[in-house]
Structures are given as C-alpha cells and as structure tokens.
C-alpha cells in the first residue's frame with residue numbers, strides 16, 4: 388500500500404498593504420488602496436467616542452432638552468474620516484480618543 392502524495396504548491400502573493408500614514412486633523416497625501424491613485428484625502432466629520440462622552444457629560448451636568456446633542460454639531464468633538472476624492476472610499480480615520 389503506497390500512499391499517493393500530492394504536493395501542493397502554495398504561491399504566496401506579496402500582500403499589497405495600503406500605505407497608511409498617520410491620519411490627523413488635516414488632509415494627507417497618500418495612495419488610495421481602493422483605486423491605486425495618488426490622492427489628497429478629503430475630510431468628513433463623524434460622531435465618535437469623544438462625541439458621546441461629551442454628550443453624556445453635558446447630560447450629567449444638567450443640560451437636557453437637546454442641549455446634550457451639541458457635541459454632534461461641533462466638528463472639534465468628532466472623529467475625522469479620510470476619504471478618497473476619486474472613489475469616495477474611506478481610507479483611514481483620525482480618532483480623537
């Protein structure tokens with residue numbers, strides 16, 4: 388009894404890791420991992436952890452009746468999503484917390 392051995396060649400393709408620089412509060416030059424073009428990111432403000440913490444803090448000190456939602460109107464309290472202007476995909480995000 389001889390076992391037939393099969394050799395399977397596994398060809399590993401080098402993973403193309405996106406060039407992800409440190410994202411900050413300003414647009415960055417980078418290569419988009421989605422459309423492979425060199426772009427300057429556009430910024431979109433999204434509610435994040437800090438937004439909710441500020442919301443609960445304002446609620447805690449007694450600002451009810453919608454005032455606790457003020458952080459959702461302030462860009463300074465939101466996370467910043469870096470978007471590709473070509474394909475509109477999100478490339479990275481700057482978290483305030």
Ligand SMILES: [Zn+2]
Nearest residue numbers: 419422471474
């Ligand atoms: Zn893109």
